[in-house]
Amino acid sequence: MRYLVQIFKAKTVIILLAALATITVFLFFWAKTRKTTEVSSLPFLSSPIIESHPLTIKPQISGLKGKFTNFPKELPVYRVDSPKLLHNQALTIANSLGFQETPQIFQDIKFGPIYNWSSAVNYLSVTTNQGSVTYGLNLLENPEILKGNLASLEEIKTAAQSFLENQIVPLPQGLKFTVKQTQYLKQSGPVYLPVDSSSEADVAQVDFEFKIESAEIFSAMPSTSLLSLKIGPEMKIVRIDYQSPFGQLGSHEIYPLKTEKEVLENLEAMPRISGLQLPLLKYLPTDIDYQKIQSVEYREVNLGYYRPLLPEEHLHPVFLISGTAQLMGGEKGEVYFFLPAVAEKYFTKNQ
Numbered sequence: 001m002r003y004l005v006q007i008f009k010a011k012t013v014i015i016l017l018a019a020l021a022t023i024t025v026f027l028f029f030w031a032k033t034r035k036t037t038e039v040s041s042l043p044f045l046s047s048p049i050i051e052s053h054p055l056t057i058k059p060q061i062s063g064l065k066g067k068f069t070n071f072p073k074e075l076p077v078y079r080v081d082s083p084k085l086l087h088n089q090a091l092t093i094a095n096s097l098g099f100q101e102t103p104q105i106f107q108d109i110k111f112g113p114i115y116n117w118s119s120a121v122n123y124l125s126v127t128t129n130q131g132s133v134t135y136g137l138n139l140l141e142n143p144e145i146l147k148g149n150l151a152s153l154e155e156i157k158t159a160a161q162s163f164l165e166n167q168i169v170p171l172p173q174g175l176k177f178t179v180k181q182t183q184y185l186k187q188s189g190p191v192y193l194p195v196d197s198s199s200e201a202d203v204a205q206v207d208f209e210f211k212i213e214s215a216e217i218f219s220a221m222p223s224t225s226l227l228s229l230k231i232g233p234e235m236k237i238v239r240i241d242y243q244s245p246f247g248q249l250g251s252h253e254i255y256p257l258k259t260e261k262e263v264l265e266n267l268e269a270m271p272r273i274s275g276l277q278l279p280l281l282k283y284l285p286t287d288i289d290y291q292k293i294q295s296v297e298y299r300e301v302n303l304g305y306y307r308p309l310l311p312e313e314h315l316h317p318v319f320l321i322s323g324t325a326q327l328m329g330g331e332k333g334e335v336y337f338f339l340p341a342v343a344e345k346y347f348t349k350n351q
């Protein structure tokens with residue numbers, strides 16, 4: 001009898017071990033199949049078109065380690081269903097700024113139709129495909145516009161917010177805006193330079209930042225705001241520089257983002273920068289010789305959405321990597337690099 005019990009126990013152990021092995025194998029293949037299904041269930045994406053310049057040296061990236069812990073592991077990628085600004089929106093902007101006449105329309109090979117209005121007092125240019133609006137007063141012929149006292153920065157900030165609430169420039173649905181910076185400026189030739197007080201200033205400038213949910217939308221040049229207003233005496237709008245972040249947003253899918261390890265590997269394997277800003281040329285456009293860069297040290301990283309120069313099919317999340325550069329001759333500058341944030345396997349080249 002004891003012998004039969006021992007045989008029974010042995011067979012039971014064998015059966016249990018076999019069942020455990022079967023379950024383990026099943027779970028392994030189920031997890032593998034599930035992972036493959038998750039990847040294949042998301043539509044593949046085209047890589048965002050982001051300007052960048054190759055480096056002859058590898059950037060230092062140790063300062064970025066540990067700075068990814070507060071970022072989400074996934075974000076929506078939005079489909080953009082229409083141009084950034086439509087024909088009727090261009091006409092509405094013109095009417096709200098006092099232009100009633102028919103615009104001159106030029107066709108640009110790269111940027112598409114450009115709508116222009118001008119008078120002895122002011123001018124307006126709207127590039128619909130690019131989503132850009134530039135408005136200004138003709139200060140050369142009307143210098144008296146800048147004569148008078150400027151309001152306080154707080155009053156100017158309130159006036160600028162009312163300007164947006166009145167929808168003088170159309171803001172896409174789902175967009176949140178906040179004032180990023182308010183400062184006094186003095187005109188110096190073709191540029192405006194910061195000053196400390198209203199008595200020294202000609203205008204005040206209010207820069208806005210835009211967000212979808214809690215994610216900021218980055219301009220192709222991060223130091224430039226997507227919406228900037230210059231306000232003069234008597235709260236006159238002296239200049240508007242606006243880049244619409246997107247047109248009408250369509251459907252979206254949630255995509256996993258690159259891990260810290262993947263980002264750092266990308267930066268080492270792809271030594272590039274998107275732009276360089278030199279202190280002395282901060283307020284003037286200039287051509288830069290990127291081959292003069294001797295070293296780059298990245299120190300900061302932010303996560304948001306990239307506002308492309310021209311319409312694209314999707315609005316992509318990106319990591320904005322920033323730091324400093326050392327140039328030949330001892331000059332230093334600020335550098336930045338936009339890295340697509342969605343994991344590489346979801347782009348079309350991985351099909």
